[in-house]
Amino acid sequence: MSRSLLDLTAAQLGAAVREGRTPASELLTASLDRLAETHAGADGLNAIVHRVGTDDAAVQPLAMGPLAGVPVAIKDNFATRTLPTTCGSKILEGWVSPYEATAVRKLREAGAVVIGKANMDEFAMGSSTEHSAFGPSRNPHDRRRAPGGSSGGSAAAVAAGIAPIALGSETGGSVRQPAAFCGIVGVKPTYGRVSRYGLVAFASSLDCVAPFGRTVDDAALATEIISGHDPLDATSAAHAVPAMRVGPGPLAGLVVGVPKEYFPDSLMPEVRATCDRALEALRAQGATIREVSLPHTPYAIPVYYIIAPAEASANLARFDGVRYGMRLEADGVQAMYGATRAAGFGAEVTRRILLGTYVLSAGYYDAYYRKAQEVRALIARDFTDVFASGVHVLFTPTTPTPAFALGAISDPYEMYLSDIYTVTANLAGIPGISLPIGRVNGLPVGGQLLAPAFDEPTMFRAAYALEEALGAEAHR
Template sequence: MNSSPLAALAGQIAAGESSPEKAAADACAAIDRAAVLNAFIQITEKRAATDIERAEQLIDSGNSPLGGVPVAVKDIICTLETRTTCASKLLAEFTSPYEATVTGLLAKAGAVVVGKTNLDEFAMGTTGEHSAFGATRNPWDRQRVPGGSSSGSAAAVAARLVVAALGTDTGGSVRMPAAYCGICGIKPTYGMVSRRGLVAYGSSLDQAGVFASAAADLRIVLAAIAGHDPGDSTSRPDAGLAETVLPENLNGIRIGVVEQLFGQGVSDEVAGPVRAAIGQMQQLGASIVKLEIESIRHAIPAYYIIACAEAASNLSRFDGIRYGSRASGEDIEQVIMRSRSQGFGAEVKRRIMLGSFVLCHGYIDAYYRKAQQLRRKLIDEFASAFAQCDLIAAPAAPTTAPRLGEFGDDPVRMYGQDVCTVPANLAGLPALSIPCGFAAGLPVGLQLIGAKMSDALLLDCAQVYQGKTDFHLQVPPEYQ
């Protein structure tokens, strides 16, 4: 049951049955009809017009892997001819003077950016509710969150407003919303995709990722954006998606099952479909290896220490002087403090303050250094695991999509949702989420985690699985 809506639309455009302009217009009309989802912060007509012109030339020259299809981009990725707000009041009118490498590559491959999508402010959130532009809603149930932080990109693909979208994943911000919204999402190996032009949250963890309804389409987009970028000092010299011949089955693939990834709050309604999917992969020829990765139980606190420490440093640049809105004050110190206090939302403030705490004298060794030691231990334990298996299968999220406001004022409960996703970020590993079932009408995501640079293998296995299942073909009833 493999499908490629992206390739199908690109094929229609190539055959003259549609055009980049018509496809973009159709996408904009669909976005307009689905405005209640609040998936988009802006529709980018001017940028789309530029992309359409380029796409038509590329299609004429026979060199357009993305074939003029409309795509959406998380509004934390810098694009020319648009604002880049990071869903923050502070950057509500910010226009980047340069283009991110990933979106430049999308355009060079013939994609048309039709809009910038909503997110948790500065990519800090698990639910998609922490945006200065309002919460995004889940197309499967609008009283539920779509997941964050790449909430709008996930909701847009789930509602079939665009065939693919870019997100970023620092602790699960692609895989979590992919799972909640019943679509596919991949976080590549750290360094596989350039971070140049991604507004930084946690620099040692951030990685751009892709959403699509089918794994085959993740592959097409990832192949277009992966590669070494001299403009990003953390870009891998060997970056690039390996070309593979899609296998017919999973013979010879060893799937690791790590019990720690099924504990810590993973609900039975999620664990059931995930274990069933692992069973199906076994029927497709894979063998199962039971593994222990002890340090996973410390991954959440270690992640929040490291991510918040890096956030405190990265977001110090937003001072009301060089970028964004500026508050009035009697001296420069007051201007900076007021600009930040008025510009940042509550979740961003909390994380910056936690980052300041773990880095301050007296606590840095007990918290930040300890988290760095745990990160090393986790990396070593993953390396041992991948000596025994080719990939690890696990839930992408511990529950199905929570209700809007379910976590109230308890950020720590919200952070618990990241339990299955942060280990791959801490270790810099590729990981993807694909739909594997439903619980009470809500999608459940299967996560596949691989060794570094095994992105293509993960996509192969996801495609083989999707060749035998139809969960990825399900569309929310209102958007069919």
């Protein structure tokens, strides 16, 4: 099957299947052929870790909707009823969910066909997809480099043309950061916009279901389909879902804030220059550019790496050898718990469970956890104040650098710093999008747009215009 079919957008592919011009089976075959081709050899992408066969009943489209027959990849932490759900962890090896995540169900009801589960950092804890029981995924632009994480498998699958759309999840930037590294579009919706039902919990006050697309339009289409209230998720918001496929248009009247804390003197000069060109493109479309300040930004990483591990230490308590997955026999039930969890979790997950348990333990709760919650509120207030001052969206780099080499970062805190521009949106609960804005040394660079809570349409308006204005330059 030709690559050109897979180069079409999800919207175009869905239309082709709906109108009878292309059989859904042809898209499935093309996707699985592309998967096999990109996963061969020692430097294969390792993006998809559980895949369907062409004869599986589940690969038939459920409906002739907007995604009729469109192949999609699903991060390995979404519950799916036929493929395993293992969260990139030994502790869930072979586990198949008895129910399906709401976001996956909505994609399938729109006609999408799940072709496989995508690799990820174990339990979504990581920024490189190197912390997976299945081994690291590779960046399609340079296979010696990381695709980012934790949704690196989903990002690599979309960038490599295996699927035009994929589902990832965000807790601190796990979709926007790999989208930037892989030269595609990643959307973090407002907290509560998309049901988390069936997404294996990492840090419940931060977790979001978040889609990838190769274009802004495909990412908007996927976001629109999976959004909406769900009684199965108590944190799902009752807000009506607005149209998100707003299309490109002039930006007259739009005020774009540029937070100075995201452009420190230490920012890589080539990344700064790429951002400057993107801002110039926004200005040329009619937007007003205004420098703003989000003064508590420097505290975002410490706040995040207290709150997220604290919540993770509670959420991951359920993986104990009794209710899910593997069990190691030992002398007594406590020893069985300890042995199973020690053998089932990798080093990064163990480190974060220890950290989270420590900051919640007696004597340290006030100094760490309570303090972090207070500063989190100040970070959220920074955004509220800026948006109240007449700024409609914010523009920043998505990451401080392009994709780093596999194995290049061994210090845990240094790895955490790659999320420095993305964690703030998760802490504040606001929507964000990363889209390609250029290349540095041949590697993609992502630009980030952030908007007020539940104002995804304005965020997409700016993203469509920026994508169109940059055109091929974004991928050069």
